[in-house]
Amino acid sequence: MQKIDNFSMELNFTETYRKNINEHIAIREARCHKAQFPAVLSEIQENDRLAGRTFWGWVGFSPHNAPGGAAFGYFCHELKIIEAIERGNIPVEQRDAVHEMLHFWKKETSKAKVESAFTDKMIPVLFRDEIVSLPYNFKPLIANPIYRMAGVFLDYEKLLRLGIPGLIEEITEKMNVVKASGGDYQLFEGMLIALDVFIDSCKYYEKQAIEKAKAASNPQRVKELLQLAEVLKKNTISKPESFYEALQLSWLYTLMCGSLELGRVDVYLGDFYVHDIDNYVITEEEALSLMHSYWKLINDLFRDVDGRVIIGGRGRRNEANADRFALLVLNTIKTYGKAILPQTTLRFYEGMNPLLFEKSLDLIGEGHTFPLLYNDDVLIPSVAQAHDVPIEDAEQYMPLGCGEIVLDHMGFGTPSGSLNVLKALDVTLRDGIDPITGKRLGLPTGHLRDFKTFDEFFAAFKKQLAFFIEILADHEELEYVESGKQAPYLYLSMLYDDCIARGKGIFSGGIRYLGGSLESFGSVNAADSLTAIKKMVFDDKLISADQLIEALNNNFNGYEKEYKLLKESPKYGNDDAYADNIMVELHDFMCNTMRDQRERTNLDWYLNVLINNKQNTILGRWVGATPDGRKAGREMANGNTPAGGNDKNGITALLNSLVKPSPDIHAGAVQNLRFGKDVFACERDKLNALLNTYFKKGGAQAMITVINRGDLEKALVEPEKYQDMFVRIGGFSARYIDLPRDVQMEILSRVTY
């Protein structure tokens, strides 16, 4: 018998929203939370020491975490609902209502609200009729909007200092003041309802833990479950007093608020941990056991990005305790085994306890893909400059998801668009026409043969980029405006500066800094293409403009000589000024053009991110052959890293190139480095010196994978033997054998040092 597709939660949620459609947005949202929780909370599992798992509905409310892709406020997963309708297993009494629900959300989801507010300028670019119905992977577009409120970093310190009762007290006081003065007090009323929902959810799990304890036969497990019930009960009536209580409270809140980031765990959990260890409240072994459960719950979010656990760095008020907790985190990575999440991130600076860095390198050397390394000495001044915030705020920088930098509980900046830079070049060569569809995608700036100089051509390319950047910046602003109108995102607003003080929701003027970021893909290939055009067409004149276009249109078939010349043109990543200077010029232009968008919009910042995830492969699929010698449809280079096989001059040359694009005009760039196991095992001092020099020279970040090329090749032949082999694809880790073949080949093609 097939599983029944029961939509009672979704229908109840929809009914609640409809009934409250004219209520204050905070009340409406709070009541929707009540319809959602604890209904979407799923069972405590066999070895869970902490409570908090979700099985989100296909309709619901969440800034980010939801099934089948990212949520964006009020969401409705149409595809899944239609699948269920087609399966025919929806209970008879729900069938009409489910159809009706689908219609209702079509114009009521937060995404629909944004789309319906598109300006005339946005519509033809972001919402093209002939392609918009295609899934994301099949869109040959230059600019793509992204819908999700990613990068939630809550004020956990406040949450744990006050506990739920303390929060209720603070909000009640504030509400009474506002009410007395005739202000908008309903925001606070909504918050209080949401906290009630949270308490109900704790009680729901408390009851479940007790029931499970009754049913359990293993005395150890009975003890654990009763202890968990006690901890959950405590969370509802007082602020946390133990490490266990603090961990449970922070986890369940993270989960219910729809965040996918964990933030500075060493700061907010460090004091609890140290207190409990030093006072014999808990043993190291017990703490580690709780951490393993925590790790499992994070890993079971089943995301391949996000899940940032951040340790180390400047700006930690309790550095000594935080360091001790950070070591526990590193020990957790070591003992837990390989996991996709959390993405543990080590921030480091000169003068920090060296043990953290050393132990991190040990883990990487053992084949773990974490922690990711972030250099505070470069990044803090860079963030202060790029985001234009004081140094003390910059000290609280947090890389979210794939590496976009925001500020801990004071500055939001979801990446709301992606820009296919190489596709923009593809059309700039052809007067704005897409060579695949023959349709106009870009501005009519002329054909390559029309340009007298390279600079003229580069200027045309910049004009195209600027056009798309403006539209995407406007789109980011629109996302916030429409989201703010529809909901105050109560769980976020309670723990983001300065929403309570201002009495406003996070996206309605409450938050201190509201910024944004634009994910750009293919910059390195675009820069190398520009270099090849400059050298071959304009400087050396070995290939004519028409010859080049013909060679590209034919994917180099029959143009072997041109292909060789283009492949052998200078490439970024070899410490070669000819190629690197063009990369820097393109980088400066893109970053500065995006950064200037704050003059046109109300965003506090709008910054480029050169991150990477699978998009470099997916977006590359719709880009024809390019002048850097990349063949049609092939992957684009990852982040700020040279295209596979193009860095031929040794790792020092690569590192010298990597530090050339300025870090203080964007919100994050990912650098992938791969080392053979031997280097880690046998030449550790040299490796340390290599990384040290790179970081001293201005290297902001490094994602290091230790792998043998032979391992990857063998894994392609006998995947079953390489289940545990994890690789980094820049923004995230993945099981190598699970990746699509073209992504596997791309990783294989990157040079191993």
Place this chain on the structure above:
Amino acid sequence: MSFVKITEKAIIFDIQRSSLYDGPGIRTTVFLKGCPLNCLWCHNPEATDGNRQLSFHIEKCTFCGKCEDVCVNRVHQLTDGIHAIDFSQCLLCGKCVNACPSSALKIVGKWMTVDEVMQEVLADYDFYLNSGGGITISGGEPLWNLPFTLELLKRCKLVGVNTCVETSGFVSSLRFIEMLPYIDVLLFDYKMTGSAEYLKYTGVSNEVILNNLEIAHSQEVSIILRCPVIPGINDTDQHFEGILAIDRKFPNLKGIELLPYHRMGNSKRLGIGIEETLVSLETVPVELSIKWIERLNELGCSKVKLGVG
């Protein structure tokens, strides 16, 4: 006047940045072309000849025949899937290299001035400082082009770059002494034990070499002894005892590295039109090299470790 010219320029076979295995720290290894020795197991045979040379990578060749079309000296002849090359007729004009769409052909060796080499070397200056690395001058035999090497060494010392020279030691002792003040680390080859054997397998006799080793040791230069070990030729107790004797005689040696034979040289030999050597000899497996180390340890040589040649 010709002396000045040699000082200015040399034929550089390759410059390898980020070398981790040619001396202390992170290094840039500069390979000079030309070597007076002719070791049977040489793994850099394209560096033996002191002139520029055409080289061919058969696995990249698609037999398209473009090289044949452009060559006026009939160096390339393609018939029935065979690409025959008459290296003796090549004038190094480079036309075939440019015509080849699959990069199967190249000219090995490039004239470079000391300035040009220094520019490349200094790009990684910060890496040297932090790692205790620097330049390694190798070859070929770097002391074969002594004026150039000496000038390069002096320039490096002038700007504080640590210097390392990888040598067979086969050079006039008078000239050798001249260079020592500018060398921080010598990677000194010890190939065979016994004068006759030395001559048989390398083409030169070893008296001057041993003399130079003694000189370097007495001048307190930091020396790492590098010993290529070739199964069936010098993996014998007689030679291992020879290594031990050197170790005892020169107590200040910084280290002894074994370089187990690998076959890589043979495909390179074919690529430049010379005959393969040690045709049936396979690359040494790691287990065997570990046995050698253990044997040397047994004999009482404790400094020895595995190197990467």
